[in-house]
Amino acid sequence: MSKTANLYVRIEPELKEQAESILSALGIPASNAINMFYKQIILQRGMPFELKLPEQRVLNFNQLTEKEIDLELQKGIDDVKSGKIKESKQAFADIRKDYKL
Template sequence: MEKTTTLNLRVNPDVKRSAEEVLSQLGIPMSTAIDIYLKQISMTGGIPFAVTLPKVPASVNTDLMTTDEIHAKLKEGYNDIEKGKVQDATAAFMKFRKTHA
């Protein structure tokens, strides 16, 4: 099928760059990926994947905290750093995902 319409988009440059890297590895041009996405919308009658808010534990969800609670969390973090209570970020994220997945 011949493509006859031009679509101009404004997107976050970092998101675009990241998507291009993935698509390059898959051997799929950006225009083809967008065409696939639009076809899926037409076929399914909506966005072809769940659009939901991430599940964030209340203990770290700043949307649910007051300004004072956020400041208290930050102060606690600074105090931990001063006491040397730190850990590798990769290990911390792995632990977090196991606990909150």
């Protein structure tokens, strides 16, 4: 049996809970998942997934054509029709949380 080393990390409790819930459903202990992650880093000689900033697209309505404006408005209408809505208080709370405001 090989020797082991300890790894101490700080992680957001909610993130840890959600990840460990999924790992539990898969029957994988967290320590095994971390070992697999490290082995993939070695095999890939880097992160085992793509790291990039999400495309940041701020709409400037002054630069959009009428057709592009209509498409953006239609996206909002489609979201409302499909139930992808939330109360404004919750939306602003989510923004403050996500951007640590």
